[in-house]
């Protein structure tokens with residue numbers, strides 16, 4: 001029996017030089033735009049000037065908030081929203097990786113509705129109208145341009161906190177593969193692994209459906225075949241991984257993420273490990289762990305990856321090994337120990353991971369503290385223990 005609920009109302013414009021359309025798109029929302037971006041790439045690359053010029057050419061006035069750090073804090077979002085309110089802007093444009101786009105979402109919410117950010121993050125949900133958001137991603141990872149999520153850092157409690165709500169889905173996503181030209185190989189790998197995590201987690205999620213599966217499987221296939229070349233600098237391959245990251249974003253918009261993201265947050269908050277890299281350490285082991293819950297879906301995934309006939313007892317391990325090989329090829333560090341995480345932290349890691357209830361609730365297998373500990377231990381030992 002089919003059961004599908006799917007809502008992605010974002011206008012997607014995906015082609016080289018699609019960024020040229022930012023002025024036209026923004027002018028349909030008003031006369032004053034706030035550009036939200038990070039501290040260096042936007043300016044250094046010349047894109048900030050370019051976007052400002054394109055907006056001004058359409059008669060818009062432009063305000064810039066270029067203070068977004070990786071894993072943006074509540075304070076950053078509150079500062080940006082004050083600027084948006086003081087300047088009375090009509091549209092918010094997020095230019096950057098997930099951090100800039102998520103900050104743009106938070107700023108649009110606070111500027112429109114007032115209050116403080118804790119009024120709008122989980123377990124609350126954003127409802128009603130917020131300022132329109134245009135998202136321009138510059139990495140091939142987060143898919144935030146097509147999701148109803150924004151993730152922030154609560155520095156006081158040392159936690160990742162998620163804002164959820166259909167009103168924060170961007171009105172327009174401009175995906176211009178040319179912006180990926182200068183993405184360094186390591187960031188291509190890390191953000192590509194974030195996209196792969198999204199796609200696989202969406203596929204495994206209890207909330208998956210045939211439509212999200214379609215998006216997830218195509219995303220997984222594209223990432224497997226293109227991430228290595230993308231890391232070597234091929235623009236064609238980067239373009240395909242970029243497309244895959246958007247598909248994965250559409251999939252998680254429907255399904256949420258599972259234990260991989262829930263377990264990765266500790267690594268980012270306590271060790272400053274890049275979000276995509278944190279997921280990469282955990283993904284192979286989480287796949288192997290969950291495989292017995294979904295034997296027929298795992299067989300279909302193996303099929304998509306061209307792995308040939310495998311018995312239900314081997315398929316999880318085989319896919320896990322394939323992920324490990326891909327991680328080897330794109331130079332993902334081998335173990336959590338290698339990046340400074342210690343076995344002494346295991347109790348804290350397990351406790352933190354179990355507190356991300358939203359992610360764990362989507363997991364196809366019920367997660368126990370022992371299971372989480374075992375997966376962290378495997379990741380600490382590294383890919384030698386893969387499959």
Ligand SMILES: [Fe+2]
Nearest residue numbers: 142194198275
């Ligand atoms: Fe992610």
